[in-house]
Amino acid sequence: xxxxxxxxxxxxxxxxxxxxxxxxxxxxxxxxxxxxxxxxxxxxxxxxxxxxxxxxxxxxxxxxxxxxxxxxxxxxxxxxxxxxxxxxxxxxxxxxxxxxxxxxxxxxxxxxxxxxxxxxxxxxxxxxxxxxxxxxxxxxxxxxxxxxxxxxxxxxxxxxxxxxxxxxxxxxxxxxxxxxxxxxxxxxxxxxxxxx
Amino acid sequence: xxxxxxxxxxxxxxxxxxxxxxxxxxxxxxxxxxxxxxxxxxxxxxxxxxxxxxxxxxxxxxxxxxxxxxxxxxxxxxxxxxxxxxxxxxxxxxxxxxxxxxxxxxxxxxxxxxxxxxxxxxxxxxxxxxxxxxxxxxxxxxxxxxxxxxxxxxxxxxxxxxxxxxxxxxxxxxxxxxxxxxxxxxxxxxxxxxxxxxxxxxxxxxxxxxxxxxxxxxxxxxxxxxxxxxxxxxxxxxxxxxxxxxxxxxxx
Numbered sequence: 387x388x389x390x391x392x393x394x395x396x397x398x399x400x401x402x403x404x405x406x407x408x409x410x411x412x413x414x415x416x417x418x419x420x421x422x423x424x425x426x427x428x429x430x431x432x433x434x435x436x437x438x439x440x441x442x443x444x445x446x447x448x449x450x451x452x453x454x455x456x457x458x459x460x461x462x463x464x465x466x467x468x469x470x471x472x473x474x475x476x477x478x479x480x481x482x483x484x485x486x487x488x489x490x491x492x493x494x495x496x497x498x499x500x501x502x503x504x505x506x507x508x509x510x511x512x513x514x515x516x517x518x519x520x521x522x523x524x525x526x527x528x529x530x531x532x533x534x535x536x537x538x539x540x541x542x543x544x545x546x547x548x549x550x551x552x553x554x555x556x557x558x559x560x561x562x563x564x565x566x567x568x569x570x571x572x573x574x575x576x577x578x579x580x581x582x
Numbered sequence: 583x584x585x586x587x588x589x590x591x592x593x594x595x596x597x598x599x600x601x602x603x604x605x606x607x608x609x610x611x612x613x614x615x616x617x618x619x620x621x622x623x624x625x626x627x628x629x630x631x632x633x634x635x636x637x638x639x640x641x642x643x644x645x646x647x648x649x650x651x652x653x654x655x656x657x658x659x660x661x662x663x664x665x666x667x668x669x670x671x672x673x674x675x676x677x678x679x680x681x682x683x684x685x686x687x688x689x690x691x692x693x694x695x696x697x698x699x700x701x702x703x704x705x706x707x708x709x710x711x712x713x714x715x716x717x718x719x720x721x722x723x724x725x726x727x728x729x730x731x732x733x734x735x736x737x738x739x740x741x742x743x744x745x746x747x748x749x750x751x752x753x754x755x756x757x758x759x760x761x762x763x764x765x766x767x768x769x770x771x772x773x774x775x776x777x778x779x780x781x782x783x784x785x786x787x788x789x790x791x792x793x794x795x796x797x798x799x800x801x802x803x804x805x806x807x808x809x810x811x812x813x814x815x816x817x818x819x820x821x822x823x824x825x826x827x828x829x830x831x832x833x834x
Contacts, residue, residue, distance in 0.1 A: 400678045404652050434703055493778070499803065501705055503750065503780050505585045505627055505833040524585065524833040526658060528705045545584060567658045567680065569622065 389413040389580065390425035392452070395442050396432045396464065398566065405566035409573050411580050419451055426457055427580055432464030436488070436531070437476035439468060449481060458582045459558050466553060466560025467533060475531050484553045484560065486536040491545060498546045501530035506543050508551040508563070513540040515552065515559055517578050523571045525551070525563035533562065585831045586797045587627035587804035588818060589782060590811045592617060594633045594663070597643045615650050621811070622657050624818040627833060629655065630683070630752070630806060633663030640664065645677045652678020660708055662752075668697050675702060683708035683752055686725040689732070689739065692746060699747025708782075709748035711736055713769060714756040721755075721769045728756050737772055744777050751777060752806065754784040762788025762810070770800035782806050790816060790824040797830050 391402055393415045406413045406429075413429070414421065422428060430452065432439060443449045452459065452469075461469045468480045473488035480488070491500045507522040525543075532549035535542060541552035543562070553560040559579065565572035593600045598612040610616055618629050631651070633644050648661055661674050662683030671682050688694050688709060698707045712724045713736040721736040740751050753773055755766030765786045774781045780803035783796045787807035796802045810816045826832045 400676060401652065401680065404678055405656065407653065408656065433705070497775075499778055499780050501749070502584060503705065504587050504803070507583065527584075564658075567656065569656050573656060 387411075387427070387580070388425045389427045389429065390422050391415045391429045391431060392422060392448065393417040394446065394448060395439065396434060398431050398433045398462070398564065401564070401566045402429060402431050402462065405573065405576060406580075409577050409580070411576075417446055417448060419447075422451060423455070427582070428452075428455055428457060428459045430459060430461040430465040430469070432462055432466070432468060433528075434464055435475060436464065436467060436473040436478040436480065439464060440478050440480060443468070452481060453483070456557060458579065460579050461558070461560035462566070463529060463562060463564060466562055467531060469553070469558060469560050470533050473531060483558045484533070484536070484538045484555055486533040486538060486550060486553060488531050488533050490531050492547070494546050496546060501528055502545045503528050505568075506545065506563075508541045508543050510542045511540070513552070513554050513559070514582060515554070515561075515575060515578050516541060518574055519571060519578075525561075525565070525568040525571060527563045529562060533560075583831045585627070585833045586802070586825070587782075588625075588793070588822060588832075589628045589630055589804055589806040590621045590626050590818070591630040591632060591784070591806050591808045593808065594631050594635070594644070594647065596635050596637065596639075597647045600634065614647060615654050617812075618651055618655050618659070621818060622655050625822055625833070626657065626818050628657055628804070629659040631659060631661050633661065635663075641670065641673065645673045648674050648679050649677040660752075662708070662710055666691075666694070668694075668701055671698055671702060675706065681706040681708050681750070683710045685710040685712065688743065689723065689725055689734075692742065695743055695746040695748055699749070704747045704749035704779075707748050708750045708752050709740070709743040710752040710754065711740060712754050712756055715766070715769070724756060736769060737776065740773055740777060744779050748779065750780045750782060752782045752784060755786060758786030759784070761786055764788060764792040765796040765800065765802070765805065767795060767800040770796060770802050774801040774803065780804060787816075790821050793821060794825055794828050794830060797825070798828075
């Protein structure tokens with residue numbers, strides 16, 4: 387079993403690596419085409435801003451590489467958003483794996499704080515990714531933008547609006563929360579991904 | 583629903599926790615990693631590590647400790663204390679810290695907040711403010727661990743910091759800190775309702791009701807405490823159950 391975390395200018399690579407280590411999974415961090423293509427599992431992390439991240443991926447030709455992957459791929463946070471079609475964050479064309487669009491949270495009447503920071507419950511869980519996870523389990527979120535609910539939604543959350551906590555299409559999975567920081571729930575989700 | 587966060591704070595000196603702790607299940611009360619692991623298991627939502635080391639070795643000791651903590655802890659954690667440059671922050675984040683907090687250095691050089699937000703994103707920049715209510719009824723910013731008074735109002739500095747890119751405010755009331763008489767509800771409410779970012783209330787926690795008050799009346803997003811947790815006066819699971827029973831959104 388070979389797990390590769392895609393190396394790019396994302397902020398949470400180290401945390402993902404440590405989390406995998408805690409569940410006994412050895413992973414390598416790489417931006418090498420060969421390494422990524424031959425991995426059994428690929429993790430696409432992300433903390434940062436969408437347009438800068440997309441530029442970086444294109445510059446390294448990682449955008450084309452990701453689209454061609456056939457093994458299970460897990461996008462985390464910004465990684466998941468970049469797998470969507472389009473992000474309002476600096477009007478960025480993204481990878482287009484998921485048809486869902488990424489929009490900015492609206493403070494609304496409740497005067498919500500943006501970004502959302504903290505633990506929120508996830509529900510309507512519809513994937514093997516959530517095996518053993520109870521409905522309304524809490525996960526740790528940090529994000530100012532969200533992917534709308536759509537045909538690829540496999541888990542929902544609510545912050546003023548109901549949005550996609552997770553997406554899936556074929557071998558591509560994405561989670562908006564940070565499983566690497568979501569206590570035992572997050573560790574179980576990472577384990578489930580590795581066991582897919 | 584987004585929940586209110588309970589955050590134990592550990593003071594660190596030369597890689598060891600300094601305030602005493604009173605845990606039966608702990609082998610080494612001075613080991614921050616062991617203590618942090620217990621808090622994470624008990625259901626703490628986040629942890630804050632405040633480094634008070636004053637030696638030249640501090641950067642190396644702290645980054646090594648952060649690395650160790652990051653290996654073991656499965657919840658987010660913030661590191662603060664004496665952080666004054668982009669390089670300091672880079673080193674800590676690289677070793678696995680999720681957020682860093684800045685205080686005096688940011689007040690003296692507000693541009694630091696802009697630089698950190700640009701470089702690492704606002705989500706990992708926590709601005710810590712030590713504040714004290716003076717006889718004129720206003721809350722002022724204090725520096726250097728509360729030893730130096732300024733003439734700047736807490737709310738003004740907080741607003742400026744947020745506009746520069748602070749993603750959260752860690753607000754400590756010097757009037758309340760150590761009293762166990764409850765959090766400073768007025769200034770916490772003022773910041774929580776006037777700022778677009780989360781506010782972590784700190785200083786004064788003595789009872790479980792104090793936490794309920796700071797969440798319900800002062801609208802705090804998170805509450806931080808140290809000694810009441812370390813000395814087991816309040817256990818994290820009991821506190822969370824108490825708050826949940828009151829209908830406050832809490833992760834159980």
